[in-house]
Amino acid sequence: MPDRRRMPPIVVWLRRDLRLGDNPAFAPSRASDRAVIPLFIDDDGTDSVRALGGAAKWWRGKSLAALDQALRRCGSRLVIRRGSAKDILPAFMAEAGASALSFNLSRDPARMAEDTAIIAAMHARGIAVETHDANYLHDPAQLRTASGNAFKVFTPFWNRLAALYQPPAEHAAPLILPSPDAWPEGIAIADMLVTDAWTKPLAAAWQPGEAAARKRLEEFAAGAVTGYATQRDRPDVDGTSRLSPHLAWGEISVHEIWRLLHRRANNALGGKAMPFLREIGWRDFNMHLLADFPALPWKPWQEKFAAFPAKDNAPALRAWRRGQTGYPIVDAGLRQLWQTGWMHNRVRMIAGSFLVKDLIIPWQRGEEWFWDTLVDADPAQNAGNWQWVAGCGADAAPFFRVFNPTLQGQKFDPAGRYVRRWVPELAKLPDALIHEPWRATGAQLAKAGIKLGRSYPAPMVDHAKARLAALAAYQRLGKGGIADGDTQASLL
Numbered sequence: 001m002p003d004r005r006r007m008p009p010i011v012v013w014l015r016r017d018l019r020l021g022d023n024p025a026f027a028p029s030r031a032s033d034r035a036v037i038p039l040f041i042d043d044d045g046t047d048s049v050r051a052l053g054g055a056a057k058w059w060r061g062k063s064l065a066a067l068d069q070a071l072r073r074c075g076s077r078l079v080i081r082r083g084s085a086k087d088i089l090p091a092f093m094a095e096a097g098a099s100a101l102s103f104n105l106s107r108d109p110a111r112m113a114e115d116t117a118i119i120a121a122m123h124a125r126g127i128a129v130e131t132h133d134a135n136y137l138h139d140p141a142q143l144r145t146a147s148g149n150a151f152k153v154f155t156p157f158w159n160r161l162a163a164l165y166q167p168p169a170e171h172a173a174p175l176i177l178p179s180p181d182a183w184p185e186g187i188a189i190a191d192m193l194v195t196d197a198w199t200k201p202l203a204a205a206w207q208p209g210e211a212a213a214r215k216r217l218e219e220f221a222a223g224a225v226t227g228y229a230t231q232r233d234r235p236d237v238d239g240t241s242r243l244s245p246h247l248a249w250g251e252i253s254v255h256e257i258w259r260l261l262h263r264r265a266n267n268a269l270g271g272k273a274m275p276f277l278r279e280i281g282w283r284d285f286n287m288h289l290l291a292d293f294p295a296l297p298w299k300p301w302q303e304k305f306a307a308f309p310a311k312d313n314a315p316a317l318r319a320w321r322r323g324q325t326g327y328p329i330v331d332a333g334l335r336q337l338w339q340t341g342w343m344h345n346r347v348r349m350i351a352g353s354f355l356v357k358d359l360i361i362p363w364q365r366g367e368e369w370f371w372d373t374l375v376d377a378d379p380a381q382n383a384g385n386w387q388w389v390a391g392c393g394a395d396a397a398p399f400f401r402v403f404n405p406t407l408q409g410q411k412f413d414p415a416g417r418y419v420r421r422w423v424p425e426l427a428k429l430p431d432a433l434i435h436e437p438w439r440a441t442g443a444q445l446a447k448a449g450i451k452l453g454r455s456y457p458a459p460m461v462d463h464a465k466a467r468l469a470a471l472a473a474y475q476r477l478g479k480g481g482i483a484d485g486d487t488q489a490s491l492l
Helices: 024-032 054-073 085-096 109-124 155-165 197-205 210-222 222-229 246-247 255-267 272-294 305-306 314-324 330-341 347-358 364-375 379-390 405-412 417-422 442-447 463-478
Strands: 012-016 035-043 079-082 099-103 129-131
Touching: 012 024, 012 085, 012 246, 012 255, 024 099, 024 129, 035 085, 035 109, 054 197, 054 210, 054 246, 054 364, 079 085, 085 109, 109 129, 129 246, 155 222, 155 272, 155 405, 155 463, 210 246, 210 255, 246 305, 255 272, 272 379, 305 463, 314 330, 314 347, 330 347, 330 405, 330 417, 347 364, 347 463, 364 379
Parallel strands: 012 035, 012 099, 035 079, 099 129
Antiparallel strands: none
16 A cells, blocks of 8 residues: 555645535545645735725634634644735645645636636646536536527526536545645734724624534524525515525535535425525526626626716715615615625615615725625625626616615515614614604604704605606616716716
8 A cells, every 4th residue: 555645745725615525626635545735825915816805804714714623623734825826836836745736616707817827837847636616506618508608697597507407426524634744834824814803793793614604504494495585585584594605705515505405495395495596596697797707896797887977976985884874774784784794685785776876876886895894705796796786787687676775674674673773773763664764753753862864864865866867867878878967966
């Protein structure tokens, strides 16, 4: 039997796949029984890689710490280096004396180009490379329309995906990972942690890591998934999976989620898991859009919207960010985001529509804020969903679908529990007024301890008028012309 310690080790390069279970990147190590060096490269903000926002960076640090602990239980550890992967990897492979590299492919266009260059560089050095598809349901290059183009409409995309998709064989988590004779040096886990005071509410709201992700999936599968179709739009109940940050960092495999829920959908759940699996398909759809249109995070997919007269407005944007718009459901969402790094999906749509269509502020400003404050910030999902709300993306909500924040609050938070939690200054208002405090009488406001315009802001715009102004601008856009005088100020 060969002595594994005399055989060159294998480097397993980890990125947004911070897990041991169902991770094919570890498959070569099990097949050979050679020493394994798990490597994470902090390439934040290098070259064409977009710098992480604060909340995502906090999650990443916690997730790396959890992964390192899991690796140590296998007799291994995580090595962290900082810099551009295309520069780090060749030197690291030589330093470690490694003869093979295994990693999961990225579908981020910027990283895809880098992956291609890295593979070529490894082969030029005689290093074997194994790549895997592990973080999405289907390779965008292999899922096309009959004419060979990328799908632009979700429903036919989903129908095609659901018909073709077969979960790959599950990869069991390694129980033991052989160690090299000497471990390469790396950045301490502590140096990757974000411990500023503002992160304390995040720590109270979340537990990053693979174990927590699997626990959350089991809880969701045993409970909320059965009512997901009707409860997912209710921010006042626990009706969603809350798996998005775990998926964003690859702490759980999307294939594992599909296997578990699809199996239960065909059995005990009687198909009730399918609405959630369709949302998993939407996640793939956004990724396919980004792969086909790399400018998705900053450029409208529908070119005509480049001429839409949205204007930066620093005071209005600041009020929106702080949850001080005067519309309770919008303010509740932005405050939930700031305190927990997450916002309920229905409220994301409401808050996004308000920014773009009531305030006429570019959707890119909202995308940037979410990128900085979301623990589940992901290039494809963040950009794709913002373009959907703004009406300028592929298969987006029509621009004329302007969310009425008052009616949305009354419909999806009927008793005001969500608003009362995140906008406590309104807590004493009766249910009938919780979503429109401006309708309260002076006596009702006094009884609730509210001074409208002081303790809680009056509405910063009249929604009805703002809606008409936005639609008028859109109509002129559709006719091919926006007048020079159509500024944000004139619209509102």
